[in-house]
Amino acid sequence: MTAEIIDGKAFAAGVRARVGEEVARLKQGHGITPGLAVILVGEDPASQVYVKNKGLQTVEAGMNSYEHKLPADVSEEELSALIERLNADEAVHGILCQFPVPDHLSETEIVARIDPAKDVDGLHVENIGLLASGQQGMVPCTPLGCLMLLRDRLGDLSGKEALVIGRSNLMGKPMGQLLLRDSCTVTIAHSRTADLAAVARRADIVVAAVGRAQMVKGDWLKPGATVIDVGINRIPAPERGEGKTRLVGDCDFDSCAEVAGAITPVPGGVGPMTIACLLANTLTACCRANGLPAPEGLTA
Amino acid sequence: MTAEIIDGKAFAAGVRARVGEEVARLKQGHGITPGLAVILVGEDPASQVYVKNKGLQTVEAGMNSYEHKLPADVSEEELSALIERLNADEAVHGILCQFPVPDHLSETEIVARIDPAKDVDGLHVENIGLLASGQQGMVPCTPLGCLMLLRDRLGDLSGKEALVIGRSNLMGKPMGQLLLRDSCTVTIAHSRTADLAAVARRADIVVAAVGRAQMVKGDWLKPGATVIDVGINRIPAPERGEGKTRLVGDCDFDSCAEVAGAITPVPGGVGPMTIACLLANTLTACCRANGLPAPEGLTA
Numbered sequence: 379m380t381a382e383i384i385d386g387k388a389f390a391a392g393v394r395a396r397v398g399e400e401v402a403r404l405k406q407g408h409g410i411t412p413g414l415a416v417i418l419v420g421e422d423p424a425s426q427v428y429v430k431n432k433g434l435q436t437v438e439a440g441m442n443s444y445e446h447k448l449p450a451d452v453s454e455e456e457l458s459a460l461i462e463r464l465n466a467d468e469a470v471h472g473i474l475c476q477f478p479v480p481d482h483l484s485e486t487e488i489v490a491r492i493d494p495a496k497d498v499d500g501l502h503v504e505n506i507g508l509l510a511s512g513q514q515g516m517v518p519c520t521p522l523g524c525l526m527l528l529r530d531r532l533g534d535l536s537g538k539e540a541l542v543i544g545r546s547n548l549m550g551k552p553m554g555q556l557l558l559r560d561s562c563t564v565t566i567a568h569s570r571t572a573d574l575a576a577v578a579r580r581a582d583i584v585v586a587a588v589g590r591a592q593m594v595k596g597d598w599l600k601p602g603a604t605v606i607d608v609g610i611n612r613i614p615a616p617e618r619g620e621g622k623t624r625l626v627g628d629c630d631f632d633s634c635a636e637v638a639g640a641i642t643p644v645p646g647g648v649g650p651m652t653i654a655c656l657l658a659n660t661l662t663a664c665c666r667a668n669g670l671p672a673p674e675g676l677t678a
Numbered sequence: 679m680t681a682e683i684i685d686g687k688a689f690a691a692g693v694r695a696r697v698g699e700e701v702a703r704l705k706q707g708h709g710i711t712p713g714l715a716v717i718l719v720g721e722d723p724a725s726q727v728y729v730k731n732k733g734l735q736t737v738e739a740g741m742n743s744y745e746h747k748l749p750a751d752v753s754e755e756e757l758s759a760l761i762e763r764l765n766a767d768e769a770v771h772g773i774l775c776q777f778p779v780p781d782h783l784s785e786t787e788i789v790a791r792i793d794p795a796k797d798v799d800g801l802h803v804e805n806i807g808l809l810a811s812g813q814q815g816m817v818p819c820t821p822l823g824c825l826m827l828l829r830d831r832l833g834d835l836s837g838k839e840a841l842v843i844g845r846s847n848l849m850g851k852p853m854g855q856l857l858l859r860d861s862c863t864v865t866i867a868h869s870r871t872a873d874l875a876a877v878a879r880r881a882d883i884v885v886a887a888v889g890r891a892q893m894v895k896g897d898w899l900k901p902g903a904t905v906i907d908v909g910i911n912r913i914p915a916p917e918r919g920e921g922k923t924r925l926v927g928d929c930d931f932d933s934c935a936e937v938a939g940a941i942t943p944v945p946g947g948v949g950p951m952t953i954a955c956l957l958a959n960t961l962t963a964c965c966r967a968n969g970l971p972a973p974e975g976l977t978a
Contacts, residue, residue: 571863
């Protein structure tokens with residue numbers, strides 16, 4: 379068997395286009411433009427690239443983008459005051475603070491200050507609680523993106539055996555909640571799991587989110603399984619020249635692609651879904667803030 | 679194999695005794711007496727029995743018990759005002775409202791009004807979020823009781839394959855979180871699970887919480903598995919006389935006891951742990967409210 383390659387880049391472009399259409403409809407029908415505020419503290423180069431991309435894609439979808447760049451030594455009080463202003467600002471429907479932040483600031487406390495209804499990263503403890511109890515809230519972007527890819531590939535997920543490898547708060551745990559909500563039989567495995575290969579072999583769906591390069595091997599998979607690879611690991615690539623590197627996932631792509639029914643590549647799989655889902659979440663938050671039904675298929 | 683019967687009644691008595699010792703220490707060392715406030719709306723006979731038992735056991739453990747009985751037609755405003763008073767009352771460390779409440783009241787809104795730090799039932803969305811993200815909060819009593827029985831029987835749970843059957847917000851989901859926190863490989867199964875018997879057969883730990891009498895059969899179990907039966911179902915018992923009934927769990931006790939290594943009976947297994955853990959939670963909440971370390975082994 380040779381797996382179908384799930385083109386996350388194309389799928390994400392489709393999600394962004396759909397968000398754009400719904401934004402246009404909101405503007406025309408209700409005179410409302412969704413707005414996303416992004417806070418960047420300091421000058422971390424990678425963060426600057428992310429924030430720039432988020433801003434570009436936000437505007438491309440027809441939404442307003444508000445960037446707030448704060449110096450690396452900004453006080454907790456100033457940052458809190460900004461978040462309070464954004465919480466109160468009716469033009470802002472989504473707020474996110476780009477992490478990591480400098481050491482003198484607490485990520486937990488920053489997230490706790492964001493109005494849960496505007497927490498488009500889905501990190502606020504209230505949103506975690508809503509997700510964990512099957513209630514409506516804001517869902518973290520990357521797990522939401524994985525769910526969209528799975529639903530697109532498999533249709534109804536009910537009754538499927540799903541394995542999530544990794545139990546992080548950002549990815550593994552919310553992914554498990556989402557798969558459970560879609561009525562999968564859900565297993566969460568992690569570094570203490572006794573025989574991960576055996577556990578993986580029983581799964582129709584494998585979501586790998588451990589951050590260990592090429593850990594999941596093809597002979598761990600049930601033939602035909604759908605594999606979502608969330609890992610992004612940089613490894614040496616001497617074949618490309620001295621000192622060169624390349625990106626790989628948590629799955630050993632070549633061997634997995636021989637057994638799986640479908641698999642996401644790295645890069646170009648889950649990665650592009652994250653910002654697409656951030657835009658989708660901002661649209662959803664905007665609709666809810668205005669008492670309008672959120673568009674279907676863009677949240678969990 | 680004939681399973682060891684896990685005596686939840688005796689274990690719960692031990693937990694209550696331990697809570698009593700810690701309460702005595704708090705009184706002597708710090709002049710603090712933990713207090714539990716229970717709100718009962720209306721005159722449901724079963725609820726009256728529960729509340730009375732809670733009150734008796736609270737006092738027996740040396741804590742203060744405050745019972746607030748409200749008429750069935752109490753307004754939401756009056757109930758909310760009571761909760762606000764209890765939230766502000768420094769002598770009250772735990773608050774619970776006995777459910778069900780009459781239809782004109784919303785259980786979700788009642789729970790949302792309780793200060794999460796005093797939510798000894800662990801039902802507040804903030805406590806659900808804290809549990810789901812591995813942070814310190816108040817943990818629901820029945821799952822906590824199951825965890826205590828498992829730790830007592832098995833010691834370190836790390837790496838064990840645990841199956842939770844049932845995905846309710848009160849039991850299945852928090853149980854899964856607790857087992858994951860103790861580093862089990864956790865599977866959550868439910869009514870949509872394709873082959874529950876096969877899923878059960880791979881588990882070292884089975885927690886059954888579905889509310890279906892005698893559903894789990896002995897030949898579904900891995901020999902030596904530890905079985906925690908959370909179900910309490912009343913079934914006809916004609917062998918005891920015409921019209922007689924008896925209580926059974928979600929597991930078919932006789933066949934399961936032949937395969938399991940240990941199993942909780944119904945009644946006398948998980949049941950008595952719930953109030954014991956309510957007392958433990960009240961003690962924990964009291965210690966935290968006073969900036970004192972919570973006693974070990976009495977929470978997750």
